[in-house]
Amino acid sequence: MTSLAKAPDHGADLAGGIDVRGITKRFPGVVANRDVNITIRPGTVHALIGENGAGKSTLMKILYGVQKPDEGTISVDGNEVSFGSPTDAIKVGIGMVFQHFMLADNLTVLENVALGGERLFGIGDAARAEISRISDAYGFGLDPDELVEHLGVGQRQRVEILKVLYRGARIIILDEPTAVLVPQEVDALFDNLRELRASGHTILFISHKLDEVLDIADDITVMRRGTTVGEADPKTATKLQLAELMVGSELPSPQTEESTVTETVLLELAGVNLVDERGRHLLHDIDLTIHKGEVLGIAGVEGNGQAELVETIMGMRRGTGTISLAGETMTSWPTRERREAGIGFIPEDRHRHGLLLDAPLWENRILGHQTRKPATKHGLIDRRASKADTERIVEEYDVRAPSIATNARALSGGNQQKLIVGREMSGDPLLLIAAHPTRGVDVGAQAAIWDHIKRARRLGLGVLLISADLDELIGLSDRITVILRGELVGEFDPQDVTPQDLGSAMTGGKDTA
Amino acid sequence: MRRVSKIAAVACIASLALTGCGKNDDTKGSDKTSTSSADLCKDASGDGPKVGLAYDVGGRGDQSFNDSAYAGLKKAVDELGATCTEGEATDGEAESARETRLRDMADAGMNPIIGVGFAYSEAVNAVAPDYTDINFGVIDGFDPDADANDNVAYLGFAENEGSFLVGVAAAMKTQSDHIGFVGGVHNDLIKKFEAGYVAGAEAVNPDITVDVKYIEESDLAGFGDPAGGKEAATAEFDNGADVVYHASGASGSGVFEAAVDAGDGHWAIGVDSDQYLTAPAEQQSHILTSMLKRVDVATFDMIQSIADGKPLVSYQTYDLKVDGVGYSTSGGFVDDIKSDIDGYADKIKSGEIKVPTAP
């Protein structure tokens, strides 16, 4: 194994199976990976799939030596290994290609590849010959002396792959490699990967694009909520089955209560379009209505316009069409006025959009309520009232914190989320927008948050619920619509819909089991 | 916010470090003249006048104005048995700092106290009435108000006359009929240098091109900015000038560097003191001459007047007639035209040529 630290021995026997057993990784207050088990057979393309936040990236970092697991073992070719840094991982032949390229535009392919690996083949003709050899062997078609700035995205990716091969990698981890590629480039990449597989390399392919996974993978492992939840054989599995595994159904599911839906229209979107600077439709002709006392669930594979929809309703993005709340057109209102009019917002990424991590809880209580009592009075911060109301939220919503003077950063994800829910439910909102409200929170907090959403509904609020968890959607919603490529493509009654139906609509309805 | 503070810290430290570097360069350059100078005042133990000498920005080691004052002081220490203390203005210091410096010296019993540079005028005017038994001198100074102080001497120079002579030298030496001028700060004092220089050059060749650049518009930092001096001079050399005269104090070392970089046939002209003598060897071959502003003479005169018991007061002008200004011949680069230059000098002394004081 250590012999690989010397000049890499290309072309020879390239075994490279990885066995991951019982990996657990905790961060303060959260468990990112829990009892993860994967067996990657040598000489195969192994796909690792899961929703965002399922723990893929943590696992990947552990495999590449960026982070150390708290528990569990990693074996390569049957020998247990322990990585202190990526250098150790490279020594045993594991290389990683990141989603964002790490190339210097003003250097040539040769210079980029040799950079940091000068000891292997120098920086002259030996290195050039080696690069040409690898490029020819796997059909990369790269000219060592071409400037990287002249290369297209697909070619740059091949330079990245070449970099790890040059360093003697037998096992290549690719982090969402197709996210940046157009379809033709994807095909080319897959051809390269097949070449690599044919020559004995092992590839770990991380993705959430199910079509591609089925196309290229020999084995599939599915992750969900920090752990590996299943394996699938791409020859027999369907997209639907994979989607079900990814979004899961084994957790306690919320039970809908008696309908409280009224006839009063609360939120109405008519013909809402959102176009990005390149002219692509992020949202396309959205018509949507939520009534008082109604929970509208939005189902969809991530990245189909959910975030844009929420941000358009919140006024953080400006589209065309009309948006009205309780009969008042608010299309031209800024975010603050929309909040004042009674929209509560539980954002998808609480750290980015929901909290001031280095501010105390009571100041976080003010966020989003800067213009309203009890947070402020006559343009001034009302510290006493804010603190008192934060105490109330901490009490009512069971936020576990030493005191309201604690910084938000110190709280666990579940407690942060409960604080946000409590805050957004204050001030008598009319409409609650909840984007992935239970993502990344513990089971206890999850149940509590479900209860709060149900209570909001009983209180006559309208709720827009976005979730990747189909059970959560089915259990809480009065209606479910499916979003696909920025369009609402179908509406379902949660009483008689199955995750299969939803999954089919989410993937475009072409895939039937 | 943490990110910002880190960036800001780095920027601050970097700027401090850079200023520090600038300072180092100064002291290195001045090694020849003033290695022992740090000890001049410590070692002086005569019973002559106790001199307080307050330098301008740039301080001792500027190879120019301040060093010239120092030379006068050294002569007084050697010949009159004077003792001394020194102080130095720093860039960006408080307006009160000059006054504080003078008061510290007065409280320490210095007499005379000489401020080097017109910027001391105001401070001297504020301090002098409180110490009527002490005599003050201000190089390039003036009385800012109507109340005359009978214990202050304003030591002025006819810089336009000296500049005229180096203008003559420049015009006679240029191959391209194209010369340049770099001023430290665009104030009336430095414009006086410019006016004389241009007049001298045009007296030789009415069609000559003179590029004029100033490092700073009003900030006195222009007298302590070698990088700025180099930039300005390089621009003029690039533009076709082959002789550049600087009146920019310590920034002049940058002008000399620019002449070296511009290569053979490109000259710089020094100012205030004979800068050939203090320049590093590689620069010497590019220093055509220097306009001598005999700050040393004025400084020494002031000290001697105290020693003689007949203190100088009021306005004193040091012009060509009294050898208060002139030009240097070190290096021998102007030996061939010396008689021509001296001819112009005689015409100025006789009044036949009137040198303008403003461009």
Place this chain on the structure above:
Amino acid sequence: MILSGFLRKAAQPVLAPLIAVIAAVLVTSVVVTIAGASVSDFWSVMTTAPKGRNWVNIINQSSMIFLAALAAAIGFRMNLFNIGVEGQYTIASYAAALVAGYAFFPGKLNVVVAVLVAMVVGALWAGIAGLLKVTRGVSEVISTIMLNAIAGTLVGYLLSNHGEQYGQGRRTTPIPDSSQFTGWTFFGEHDGAVWSLALIAVVAGFGISFLINRTRFGFDLRATGQNEEAAVASGVQVKRMVVISMLLSGGIAGLIWMPALFGGADYYGPPFQHQLGFTGIAVALLGRNRPLGIFFGAVLFAWLSEQANPLGLVAGISPSIVQITQGVVVLAVVIAYEVVRRWSTAQEQRTLRAVLDSTPPQHEQKEVTA
């Protein structure tokens, strides 16, 4: 627990600057030794009890440094790196001196008008950078650096061409006697006076402190600085905030030199004290952008500069050496704060865990995260 909590709270504002000052003392001592001067001479000069005149100067300088740092801090609190304080106060000072010199209004009204002019001009000059940022995406770092250079050159140009001849230099028309504030002579007649308008610094300090900590605007500003995206989601209009903050920062910058102008400077001319804008940035960092911290930082810087004056006379070493002390203090403070911050965050999480462990576990901890 209460005690340890108190210690933790006290650690950041007290411990970190203390560590920094100690580090600065050590480094300066080493530099003084290398420069061949006596360390004990150096520190005895620096720590001699100031005389009356020195006290006056320290107080006066502190007021200007404080205002400069306050101006920088307003930007920093919302992640705006306004390094244009230098240019803003240069051009504002010139404008105010010009207006005050014309004396369109009698007596003290002239002062009020000039101070307002200074604030408006400073604000507008900073506002250019703010507008460029929100409309054209130009980094305020770049634009304010450029505006510094432009302000210096513009003022110099105006002065050389329209200023009044004054010895070898040019200046604006001096303000009339009726518009001068002599200030308070606490010590001897010749020790100078503490400028009356130094009080502007006190007022501005309390005003800005109140604005940032107690008002809705201040909350929006801090929220934007801490987490811009969360601020946007909470309804803050960030572009508007950028422009307003730059205007505010520039307005305060305009005040920097006002105490000096009416306290004895009388005109804008060659003796004008430059560099205060940059000193202000350093002091803002030193004081962690909090008015109280800035106050101590300003006094420290003013003390060091003032006390350094006799160094050449007494210890035979250049006063410039205190710039090293000042630089090291700033660097050390940034490092020390980061160290102390990490330490106290770790402490906080430990406390939190202790609290959670002491409550009966209702659910097994099964959290996952992105």
